[in-house]
Amino acid sequence: MQFAHFVLTRAGMAIVTLLLVSFIVFSLMEMVPGNCAERYLAYKNTQGQGITVEDIEAEEKRLGLDRPFLVRWGSWIGNVFVRGDFGESCILRVRINELLGTKIWISLGICFVALLFAYLIAIPVGIVSATANNPLANNALRFVSYLGLAMPNFLLALMIMLFSTMVFGDSLTGLFSKEYRDAPWSLGKLMDFLSRAWLPIVILGWSATAFALQTVRALMSDELGKLYVTAARARGMYGRRLLWRYPARHALGPIINSLGFDLNRVFNELPIVAVILTLTEAGALLLEALARSNDQQLAGAIIFMLTAAIVALNFFTDLLLSIIDPRMRRSVMGG
């Protein structure tokens, strides 16, 4: 009963956050100079047809752009929430759902796997380095993980491309090889995808790993000095059993809590890596929409979906935490 109450409260908070985010995203889209109607007609203009102010106004009316800002936001968000419909792209004139379709899932998948990869390395190495009393190894580790932070992903991607071009003669770019690019999904296409997707995953995971390593190490060394660890040791616990059953469990709480923001950080770098590796997924599409075509509908939809994924992840990690640690429930419900 108490747990159900917690889940409902938390879900309500997630929805409010999502609404706020959608408002931010929508306002951003509004601030882009020009609107969709002008962009529709600008295309016609390039085809040799003259357009007038009346044409633009008529188009605005058709698209509902003459309504007040808040009403438009309401109808946009209503369509998104109720029907999962993001409307039509301003430039490409296709339904955004069709355009994004599998691409957004590929992007989300790449980011999730990169995050998973980061923690698979960071948790064991971080725990070992917090307990090991070897200043040389610790300093080396510190340097490597800082380098992960200081070396931007795009530089790493470029270096790998340079290396692979010189050694293998293949630049390893793109997500699919030529013969599968437009083919429907099949086992062969999946295998081909996996054989190419590892590179963006490694590149995105690289800096995430550096960051995660720092966090795990710091949390672990905090927990190690606490009295309950000494008490457990006094009761005769030692070695890996002690480490995993006591301090590691406590240290994992904050890490699970911050997973959502880690995903945020991985998303951040996706568009840039996508451009260098010429990936055809949502990150590249976002950059295209923002930098070149000013397609506000498309950009808004992508940013909103990415953010919704983060909010959802935050929601699930909170649920997970509240199952592991009952104190979490109290902090949300305030009693």
Next chain:
Amino acid sequence: MSEASATAQALADQRLKEAYFTASQTQLVWTRFRRQRAAMVAGAVLVVLVLMGLAAPFLSPYDPTIAGRDKDYQFGAPQIPMFCDHNGCSLRPFLHTLERTRSIETNFRWVTKVNPEKRRYVRFFVEGWTYHLFSVELDLPGRAFDLRLRGIELRTHLFGIDEGGIHLFGTDSAGKDIFSRTLHAIWTSLAVGTIGMLISFFLALIIGGVSGYFGGYIDGLLQMITDAVRTVPTIPLFMALAAFVPPEWSAETRFFFISIILGLVGWPTLARRIRTHLLTERNQEYVLAAQLCGASSGHVIRRHLLPSFTSYIIVDLVISFPYMVLSETALSFIGLGLKEPVNSLGVLLQAVTNADVLLNYQWHFIPALFFIALVLAFVFVGDGLRDAADPYSEQHR
């Protein structure tokens, strides 16, 4: 004898203890900081880089913009001055002369060849292109914001060469000197980071301060907004904001606008930390004591709460600085941030995406090394400062 040395020892001990107990906060932090070798080395590197950025026009032999291009040496390899060649040694470093030839052997194209018989000597403190130290030029939309300070006009440069050009890091596709550009880029990146940092710091202080000091409903509301802003991935947010910059704005205006955007997006993390700190501190006994003595809220905030976390704030600023620089670089790299003729590290690295450059002219990567050094130095100094500012760090070890 031994008794005398024992008393001397005790006296010295006492003096040390006295020095320790009477030391000011700054002295303690500095002592602890000095003990960390990595942080000290990083600090030295940082100082050198900042000085290099400050003195960029003096150190760079050529104008970093298109005006300083060497049209006889495009995509030129780095030229390292040498002291010895097959004709013997000289104390003054020199380069060999470059000759441009065109003949039937070169298929009638202009080809640059090194002539190892002729030397060109490096000169120091030479007259070169004109620059202005401490000059500020702001050209924002609207006349009222224009600001023009000429500064000091100078023509002296640290080094130059007899004739032709000296390009320590080579040249790019237009013949611009990469060494000069790198130095100016360090300065730009630092400036963007500083402006962005100041803006986000100001916002964070106000929002986090209000939220933390008043608590209750105000806190709840502000935290909701902060969390919402934090959830949107920053680079897409930067990209969306940067997309508004009209293409007709000048490079300097663009530079200013990008710094402001970086500041507007960067505040949530710091605001949250200030809030958390205030929430814990305002329930401490010393705050209660001050309030019982009849101190006003303003007095409590200024005299008691702010000093309790200035060191945290400084550390936080140093740690988040590299993120500002990284964001600027990423933004410029994808073409939404700064643009030429402003030189920033992101602008310089943009050239590397060109496959031709990537495969044949790898000296374009040299600015990346400076960039990595800059970020690493900041991170290490920030880390050292954090340990030094934490009064309990000694008890842990």
